[in-house]
Amino acid sequence: MASLPPLLAANTVKLDPEFRKLSAPPLPFDKVSNFTFTQLQFHQNRTYILYNSHFSGLQKNYSTKEPNSLSSELKEAVSTAGQGNNRKLESSNYFPILQECMLQNSVSGVESIHSQIIKSGFVEDLFLMTFLVNVYAKCWDMGSARKVFDNLPKRNAVAWTSLMSGYIYNSRPELAISIFKEMLEAGAYPTNYTLGVVLNACTSLCDINLARQIHGYIVKYDLEHDSSIGNALCSLYSNCRNLAMAIRAFERIAEKDVISWTAVVSACGDNGNSAKGLDMFVKMLVVGAEPNEITLTSVLSLCCTMQALDAGSQVHSLIIKLGYGSDLRLTNSIMYLYLKSGCIAEAKKLFVGMSSVSLVTWNAMIAGYAEMISLAEDALSAYLCGIEALQIFQQMNRSGLRPDLYTFSSLFSVCSSLVALEQGEQVHAQTIKTGFLSDVIVATALVNMYNKCGSINRASKAFLEMSTRTLISWTSMITAFAQHGRSEQALQVFEDMRRVGVKPNKITFVGVLSACSQAGMVDQAFAYYDMMKNEYRISPVMDHYSCLIDMFVRLDRIDEAFDFIEKANLAPNEFIWSILIAGCRSQGKLELAFHAAEQLLELELKDSETYLLLLNMYVSAGRWKDVSRVRKMMRDAKVDRIVDWSWITIRDKVYSFKFSSKRHHQDGVTELLDDLIDRAKPLGYKAEVGLEIDDELGKEEATTSAAHHSEKMAVAFGLLNTSGEVQIRVTKNMGMCRDCHCFIKLVSLLTSRTIIIRDSKRLHKFHNGECSCKDFGGLV
DNA sequence: CTAGGGTTAG
Numbered sequence: 103m104a105s106l107p108p109l110l111a112a113n114t115v116k117l118d119p120e121f122r123k124l125s126a127p128p129l130p131f132d133k134v135s136n137f138t139f140t141q142l143q144f145h146q147n148r149t150y151i152l153y154n155s156h157f158s159g160l161q162k163n164y165s166t167k168e169p170n171s172l173s174s175e176l177k178e179a180v181s182t183a184g185q186g187n188n189r190k191l192e193s194s195n196y197f198p199i200l201q202e203c204m205l206q207n208s209v210s211g212v213e214s215i216h217s218q219i220i221k222s223g224f225v226e227d228l229f230l231m232t233f234l235v236n237v238y239a240k241c242w243d244m245g246s247a248r249k250v251f252d253n254l255p256k257r258n259a260v261a262w263t264s265l266m267s268g269y270i271y272n273s274r275p276e277l278a279i280s281i282f283k284e285m286l287e288a289g290a291y292p293t294n295y296t297l298g299v300v301l302n303a304c305t306s307l308c309d310i311n312l313a314r315q316i317h318g319y320i321v322k323y324d325l326e327h328d329s330s331i332g333n334a335l336c337s338l339y340s341n342c343r344n345l346a347m348a349i350r351a352f353e354r355i356a357e358k359d360v361i362s363w364t365a366v367v368s369a370c371g372d373n374g375n376s377a378k379g380l381d382m383f384v385k386m387l388v389v390g391a392e393p394n395e396i397t398l399t400s401v402l403s404l405c406c407t408m409q410a411l412d413a414g415s416q417v418h419s420l421i422i423k424l425g426y427g428s429d430l431r432l433t434n435s436i437m438y439l440y441l442k443s444g445c446i447a448e449a450k451k452l453f454v455g456m457s458s459v460s461l462v463t464w465n466a467m468i469a470g471y472a473e474m475i476s477l478a479e480d481a482l483s484a485y486l487c488g489i490e491a492l493q494i495f496q497q498m499n500r501s502g503l504r505p506d507l508y509t510f511s512s513l514f515s516v517c518s519s520l521v522a523l524e525q526g527e528q529v530h531a532q533t534i535k536t537g538f539l540s541d542v543i544v545a546t547a548l549v550n551m552y553n554k555c556g557s558i559n560r561a562s563k564a565f566l567e568m569s570t571r572t573l574i575s576w577t578s579m580i581t582a583f584a585q586h587g588r589s590e591q592a593l594q595v596f597e598d599m600r601r602v603g604v605k606p607n608k609i610t611f612v613g614v615l616s617a618c619s620q621a622g623m624v625d626q627a628f629a630y631y632d633m634m635k636n637e638y639r640i641s642p643v644m645d646h647y648s649c650l651i652d653m654f655v656r657l658d659r660i661d662e663a664f665d666f667i668e669k670a671n672l673a674p675n676e677f678i679w680s681i682l683i684a685g686c687r688s689q690g691k692l693e694l695a696f697h698a699a700e701q702l703l704e705l706e707l708k709d710s711e712t713y714l715l716l717l718n719m720y721v722s723a724g725r726w727k728d729v730s731r732v733r734k735m736m737r738d739a740k741v742d743r744i745v746d747w748s749w750i751t752i753r754d755k756v757y758s759f760k761f762s763s764k765r766h767h768q769d770g771v772t773e774l775l776d777d778l779i780d781r782a783k784p785l786g787y788k789a790e791v792g793l794e795i796d797d798e799l800g801k802e803e804a805t806t807s808a809a810h811h812s813e814k815m816a817v818a819f820g821l822l823n824t825s826g827e828v829q830i831r832v833t834k835n836m837g838m839c840r841d842c843h844c845f846i847k848l849v850s851l852l853t854s855r856t857i858i859i860r861d862s863k864r865l866h867k868f869h870n871g872e873c874s875c876k877d878f879g880g881l882v
Numbered sequence: 883c884t885a886g887g888g889t890t891a892g
Contacts, residue, residue, distance in 0.1 A: 228883080236883070258883095259884080261884080264884050267884065267885070299884075331885090363887085368887065398888085399889055400888055434889055435890090438890065461890085465890045514891095542892080545892090546891095
């Protein structure tokens with residue numbers, strides 16, 4: 103007892119006053135230990151316990167069965183039970199029949215057996231009637247279950263526990279708790295099962311206080327070693343985000359079964375420590391415990407989040423060795439793992455080889471391709487992944503399966519990545535028709551889709567129409583407004599969110615700070631920054647710092663940006679240095695820019711566009727030595743030259759444009775572009791010089807970006823092929839340069855058109871000569 | 883007769 107942490111030491115556990123009332127003098131827990139033991143002994147002598155394990159493995163499939171369709175054997179059993187010779191029928195004969203009804207989820211079947219039982223005079227049989235309570239509960243008829251319970255000849259712990267677990271099964275954990283209190287009031291002693299059930303009720307109610315008391319009793323009566331209790335504690339603490347306690351609970355289990363191992367493995371995964379979960383799994387194999395299909399699914403999910411393809415394929419072999427090779431759920435997981443790790447061929451092989459597929463299979467394929475969009479090496483293959491995802495969705499429709507909320511969320515995310523507003527609208531309509539829009543996650547994905555397709559008004563409308571909102575919904579809306587340069591609205595949403603009592607997280611504050619930064623609200627920005635640290639106890643991360651630094655840069659207060667870095671004792675990352683360098687350049691503070699560049703070059707650069715920023719800077723300053731130094735660094739770091747690509751979708755057809763390429767799909771693009779450049783120059787456009795890599799000629803040279811950059815061509819092509827109010831939407835594989843940014847702003851003014859360009863860093867919505875990014879400082 | 887673990891999403 104002395105070795106226990108103070109929280110759990112029995113003598114420090116405070117009893118709920120409610121409980122005290124119920125239990126004067128002390129709660130009947132002092133006999134729990136013995137009672138449990140005798141109960142277990144007793145059970146093992148019953149014959150029908152034998153099919154219990156079979157039964158518990160199947161009960162999760164009820165909902166898939168057609169209700170009220172009894173098998174022929176069952177119908178026969180029911181009718182023979184009704185005939186006069188039922189004197190010969192033992193009460194134990196009813197168990198398998200009831201079990202069959204339960205598997206069929208047939209309330210009417212149970213009712214007819216029930217009336218036979220009454221006729222046969224077995225209503226006094228405590229075991230049979232307790233089983234009946236359980237059967238009714240599993241058929242979602244708690245009213246009848248309760249009636250049977252109320253008429254029981256005697257109420258023992260098993261009966262109470264059945265009723266409690268029934269309420270949990272029917273999603274009424276609070277009623278399970280009140281039954282537990284009733285049970286204690288009645289003087290019954292809980293068993294290990296009872297305590298496990300109560301803990302599960304606490305888990306689903308997130309009632310950590312009650313759970314702690316129960317844990318206190320468990321410690322006091324030394325029951326932590328029992329697996330039914332230990333397993334429940336493990337998942338309880340896992341759900342309370344306390345992995346250390348979950349692992350502790352697991353380790354105290356004397357005889358760890360498959361479920362204990364599975365629980366601890368998935369606890370690690372659920373709490374963001376996949377590596378630990380994999381360790382646990384290895385330990386499991388080392389001690390010789392055999393994983394089942396559920397353990398393996400859990401482990402695959404760990405490998406998936408870790409992108410651990412090696413471990414994953416080893417698990418795959420193990421799955422085949424253990425004979426689970428054709429398990430649909432496992433195959434789905436393996437397939438998703440391969441997709442997420444970029445092994446498309448492997449994934450497709452599995453997909454094609456599957457004898458039957460489920461909705462999850464299709465969803466995993468769609469989600470996998472959606473995921474690959476962000477992992478793709480170049481933007482064109484990312485684009486193709488998105489197209490592939492949409493095609494898989496069409497195949498799925500043809501196969502006759504109806505999409506669900508997972509399908510729709512993935513589809514929205516695909517449409518976002520493709521900036522495919524039209525497809526997004528179609529999916530939106532489908533979610534309304536099917537009713538899935540009422541799901542928070544789907545609705546949040548819709549908000550994000552409209553935002554990323556450049557339609558902030560529809561994003562905001564979708565947000566307002568939501569009936570419930572999660573932290574992520576609020577954060578999405580705040581970020582959306584901030585990204586569209588609507589700072590006041592972003593902050594308004596943030597205040598609304600606080601008012602309804604939703605606690606912001608660090609991502610929310612990134613949105614809030616970037617809203618302040620774009621509007622140049624320095625005082626507000628620092629007020630929110632302090633609020634984040636003091637009121638919400640969130641420690642700032644780089645993204646917060648970069649918002650603040652970006653703010654100073656936008657306001658041309660670069661010195662203050664450097665001051666802030668010094669005061670906060672920051673070691674700026676690649677992104678922050680890039681903002682600073684870009685800011686220094688646009689203000690002509692070249693010496694400061696070169697100084698910052700030296701700092702930047704100290705870092706190990708990850709983003710190939712950072713090199714481009716440096717190259718452009720040195721080229722325009724004519725510092726050729728530095729140019730070749732950076733080029734050498736790129737070669738040493740094996741950074742590929744990025745080739746500038748843009749594409750535009752017009753009437754369901756994709757047109758791509760490559761830097762400096764003459765392939766314009768149509769005559770007149772160059773002419774229109776030249777004309778626009780000529781008209782933009784008087785308005786302040788000065789075609790800047792930058793280093794450009796001409797891939798076709800295999801050489802690099804200093805040249806103006808005018809007419810060469812792909813987004814200019816794509817926009818000109820869009821202008822030629824659409825008219826009126828239609829927005830022009832272009833996607834680009836790298837960040838826009840400031841030259842193009844300036845030019846497109848003027849084009850939106852000259853042509854009175856709205857132009858949306860999604861580059862690798864953000865969305866730019868050009869309208870009336872302005873951009874929604876409010877000329878973000880990080881332009882190359 | 884009573885329990886307990888899992889796939890795909892924002």
